[in-house]
Amino acid sequence: MSTFEFLLQGLLVAAQPMNLLYALIGVTLGTAVGVLPGIGPALTVALLLPVTYRLDPAGSLIMFAGIYYGGMYGGSTTSILLNTPGESSSIVTALEGNKMARAGRGGPALATAAIGSFVAGLIATFGLAFIAPVIVKLALVFGPREYFALMVLAFVTVSSAFGDSTLRGLTSLFIGLALSIIGIDQLTGQTRLAFGVPDLLDGVEVTTLAVAMFAIGETLFIAAQGNTGPDKVEAVKGSVWMNAADWARSWKPWLRGTLIGFPIGAMPAGGAEIGTFLSYATEKRLTKHPEEFGNGAIEGVAGPEAANNASAAGTLVPLLTLGLPTTATAAIMLAGFQQYGLQPGPLLFATNPQLVWGLIASLLIANFMLLVLNLPLVGLWVRLLTIPKPWLYAGILLFATLGTIGANPSVFELGMLLAFGLLGYAMRVFGYPIAPVVVGLILGPLAEQQLRRALAISQGDFTVLFTSPIAAVLLTIAALAFIVPLILRARGKGEVLSQMAAEED
Amino acid sequence: MKHVFIATLLAGSIALPAYAADYTIMAPAAPGGGWDQTARSLQTTMQQEGISKNVQVINVPGAGGTIGLAQFASQQKGNAHALIVGGYVMVGAILTNKAPVTLKDVTPIARLTGENEAIVVPASSPLKSVKDLVEALKKNPGSVSWGGGSAGGVDHITAGLIAKAAGVDPTKINYIAFSGGGEALAAILGAQVTVGISGYGEFEGQVKAGTLRLLATSGEQRIPGTDAPTLKEAGLDVAVQNWRMVAAAPGLTPEQKAAVTADVKKLATSKTWQETLKTKGWQDTYLDGDAFTTQLSKEIAATEAILKDIGLVK
Numbered sequence: 001m002s003t004f005e006f007l008l009q010g011l012l013v014a015a016q017p018m019n020l021l022y023a024l025i026g027v028t029l030g031t032a033v034g035v036l037p038g039i040g041p042a043l044t045v046a047l048l049l050p051v052t053y054r055l056d057p058a059g060s061l062i063m064f065a066g067i068y069y070g071g072m073y074g075g076s077t078t079s080i081l082l083n084t085p086g087e088s089s090s091i092v093t094a095l096e097g098n099k100m101a102r103a104g105r106g107g108p109a110l111a112t113a114a115i116g117s118f119v120a121g122l123i124a125t126f127g128l129a130f131i132a133p134v135i136v137k138l139a140l141v142f143g144p145r146e147y148f149a150l151m152v153l154a155f156v157t158v159s160s161a162f163g164d165s166t167l168r169g170l171t172s173l174f175i176g177l178a179l180s181i182i183g184i185d186q187l188t189g190q191t192r193l194a195f196g197v198p199d200l201l202d203g204v205e206v207t208t209l210a211v212a213m214f215a216i217g218e219t220l221f222i223a224a225q226g227n228t229g230p231d232k233v234e235a236v237k238g239s240v241w242m243n244a245a246d247w248a249r250s251w252k253p254w255l256r257g258t259l260i261g262f263p264i265g266a267m268p269a270g271g272a273e274i275g276t277f278l279s280y281a282t283e284k285r286l287t288k289h290p291e292e293f294g295n296g297a298i299e300g301v302a303g304p305e306a307a308n309n310a311s312a313a314g315t316l317v318p319l320l321t322l323g324l325p326t327t328a329t330a331a332i333m334l335a336g337f338q339q340y341g342l343q344p345g346p347l348l349f350a351t352n353p354q355l356v357w358g359l360i361a362s363l364l365i366a367n368f369m370l371l372v373l374n375l376p377l378v379g380l381w382v383r384l385l386t387i388p389k390p391w392l393y394a395g396i397l398l399f400a401t402l403g404t405i406g407a408n409p410s411v412f413e414l415g416m417l418l419a420f421g422l423l424g425y426a427m428r429v430f431g432y433p434i435a436p437v438v439v440g441l442i443l444g445p446l447a448e449q450q451l452r453r454a455l456a457i458s459q460g461d462f463t464v465l466f467t468s469p470i471a472a473v474l475l476t477i478a479a480l481a482f483i484v485p486l487i488l489r490a491r492g493k494g495e496v497l498s499q500m501a502a503e504e505d
Numbered sequence: 506m507k508h509v510f511i512a513t514l515l516a517g518s519i520a521l522p523a524y525a526a527d528y529t530i531m532a533p534a535a536p537g538g539g540w541d542q543t544a545r546s547l548q549t550t551m552q553q554e555g556i557s558k559n560v561q562v563i564n565v566p567g568a569g570g571t572i573g574l575a576q577f578a579s580q581q582k583g584n585a586h587a588l589i590v591g592g593y594v595m596v597g598a599i600l601t602n603k604a605p606v607t608l609k610d611v612t613p614i615a616r617l618t619g620e621n622e623a624i625v626v627p628a629s630s631p632l633k634s635v636k637d638l639v640e641a642l643k644k645n646p647g648s649v650s651w652g653g654g655s656a657g658g659v660d661h662i663t664a665g666l667i668a669k670a671a672g673v674d675p676t677k678i679n680y681i682a683f684s685g686g687g688e689a690l691a692a693i694l695g696a697q698v699t700v701g702i703s704g705y706g707e708f709e710g711q712v713k714a715g716t717l718r719l720l721a722t723s724g725e726q727r728i729p730g731t732d733a734p735t736l737k738e739a740g741l742d743v744a745v746q747n748w749r750m751v752a753a754a755p756g757l758t759p760e761q762k763a764a765v766t767a768d769v770k771k772l773a774t775s776k777t778w779q780e781t782l783k784t785k786g787w788q789d790t791y792l793d794g795d796a797f798t799t800q801l802s803k804e805i806a807a808t809e810a811i812l813k814d815i816g817l818v819k
Contacts, residue, residue, distance in 0.1 A: 046541070050545075140691060141695060142691075143692060144692070185656075186655060186684060187656055188656055189655070189657035189661075189817050191602070198568060198572055198604065201602055268691035318691070322690065322691070322694070323711075326688070328535055332541075335785075344710070345709070346710055346713075347710065347713060408566065409565065453681050453683075456650065456679060457650045457697065459648070
């Protein structure tokens with residue numbers, strides 16, 4: 001049978017009424033658990049996997065796919081509504097999405113996230129079905145030096161996308177980089193900056209820092225303003241649905257996000273959050289409404305959310321074709337597949353076509369179910385925001401704390417949450433952007449490790465960093481992205497750029 | 506404190522009517538890894554075999570399991586229904602991190618599983634056998650880059666042991682640590698590193714598909730279905746297995762320890778568990794009682810020696 005016939009057959013199985021019901025149950029469970037603070041997709045899948053064991057293979061695969069996509073989407077909902085990202089890849093969503101929610105546009109934000117996730121999931125799943133073998137070959141060409149070049153590109157584009165002052169942005173970035181050094185150095189096993197505290201050996205948890213900086217810092221900031229602060233959050237302004245302008249501004253970011261997210265997700269050391277950063281930076285450069293960035297630009301939700309979901313499908317590429325789990329979620333899925341007698345690896349597509357195509361068809365169905373379930377719920381979710389401000393922020397504080405304790409039950413972690421919350425508050429008061437701190441914490445170790453790996457493999461020869469064609473191209477793009485704005489500014493076109501950047505958080 | 510008391514009381518009152526003990530299993534790692542999978546397999550088996558009706562798994566990730574171990578030792582003292590999963594990697598991590606809480610502070614119950622290490626090269630590699638590898642190492646240890654899991658872990662230790670057995674200074678090996686066998690696999694397939702070293706399960710699919718060449722495995726016996734020699738057969742006196750164990754809380758009475766051991770033994774000999782071992786590709790290395798305790802202290806001493814040789818423990 002051809003690829004297409006296999007897929008069609010899989011879809012026919014997945015579209016049986018009973019299986020549709022399983023998909024709906026899976027999506028509902030996944031979303032419900034994913035919405036809980038501190039529970040990212042990895043834990044959601046781990047907790048709910050046993051539920052699927054009692055069904056027949058087709059039914060369990062379908063429910064499983066539903067749980068996976070549901071868990072992913074549930075995390076975005078809390079990011080947008082409560083500013084508490086449950087995983088590193090929805091941090092960027094919180095950035096613009098929460099601003100939209102507080103401007104009364106929570107409905108369109110949730111809708112563009114849901115539809116964007118659907119579109120990205122759809123395209124990326126087809127990508128998985130038809131071009132996985134090609135993509136995986138490309139991904140394997142990426143060695144330490146190529147990854148390092150990619151990180152340099154991410155640093156350059158992302159750090160210029162945040163903050164109105166380069167100096168302030170860089171200061172924030174370096175705070176993040178400094179925090180990223182804490183813990184056991186992965187390459188030598190030596191501890192750095194842990195000061196003998198065992199809890200610091202694994203470094204600073206990204207979600208703890210993000211929730212502290214975004215949610216706790218924000219709450220303190222609002223509380224410090226007392227009654228003199230801006231008026232209460234407007235829950236709904238205009239329609240809860242996306243209007244024509246929202247659609248027009250969303251569809252291109254969805255597609256671009258998918259294009260960025262899918263290949264990066266397929267790279268074994270890419271990481272979903274890098275796709276979301278790059279997508280955010282891209283949208284910010286291309287937008288016709290730069291003044292809205294930092295104040296709730298719909299492109300800033302649509303692009304990164306699409307990138308996030310596309311890269312989730314992307315992680316299935318190395319998983320299915322190489323048996324290579326590149327994220328914690330993928331590792332749990334691998335365990336799940338083994339339960340169904342599916343042994344992911346290079347021979348999978350040849351030995352188990354029915355199950356593979358069944359899985360891919362299930363992903364398509366689950367993706368669709370997610371939309372069916374969540375679009376009607378948008379109206380309900382945004383009512384959360386009508387809660388009076390003191391209650392809402394008290395609730396956010398509670399959820400942020402619960403989430404941190406839920407993910408890592410330790411007193412020290414809680415102390416870090418509060419300490420970083422205070423740092424986030426201070427940075428807000430003194431006008432330093434928050435996001436670069438989190439970006440530094442995520443990208444810092446990746447860049448450092450890949451650089452050191454590249455140099456260790458070459459035994460200290462620096463030229464290897466430039467002699468690979470891919471690395472050279474990526475570094476050239478990074479250099480251009482850095483130099484071109486400088487030239488433009490020197491030619492007197494700086495007003496445009498500084499105006500673009502002036503409307504920052 | 507009051508809340509803890511009430512919570513304990515509540516948990517106790519819920520636990521009482523159950524016909525068997527309600528176990529709590531700590532996986533001292535994030536969801537997805539080997540310990541988490543072991544803990545969750547234990548959970549499923551205990552429930553299916555009726556050993557315990559209600560089993561909970563908690564993840565406390567961090568620092569090679571030492572964070573979870575410290576928390577377990579202090580919070581579960583005297584609790585006969587708490588278990589923690591651990592293994593070789595934890596032994597190494599305790600030594601390299603100079604962890605204040607060690608396996609002496611808990612009650613080791615039994616070794617459950619073992620996984621042999623595999624030494625692989627990309628199919629295109631000029632290295633055809635362990636002999637070629639040893640020659641390359643002797644010529645220039647730095648030119649052979651080893652891709653494997655975290656520094657000081659079982660992969661790193663095995664690489665060090667191989668170098669030592671080959672008469673090469675183990676501090677000179679060029680070990681490139683990746684965040685897990687998976688990420689290392691990508692670097693090996695892409696020929697970014699010279700040799701790959703990790704659990705056989707990580708490489709199995711690639712070896713069968715012919716994209717990786719299996720040079721040797723690290724157990725006492727060959728892995729069934731492969732034609733690669735063991736390291737010993739290839740002339741290197743090295744035998745390593747990445748084993749996983751289960752331990753109970755400190756401060757148990759001998760009767761309580763015997764009861765937990767009986768439950769674990771019932772689990773390990775059950776059909777469900779044997780099937781799980783098969784699907785996961787884990788070897789059954791069940792060992793309990795004094796034999797396990799002796800074996801454990803031997804392993805700890807041997808690991809400390811090799812970590813000193815590699816230069817990770819001073």
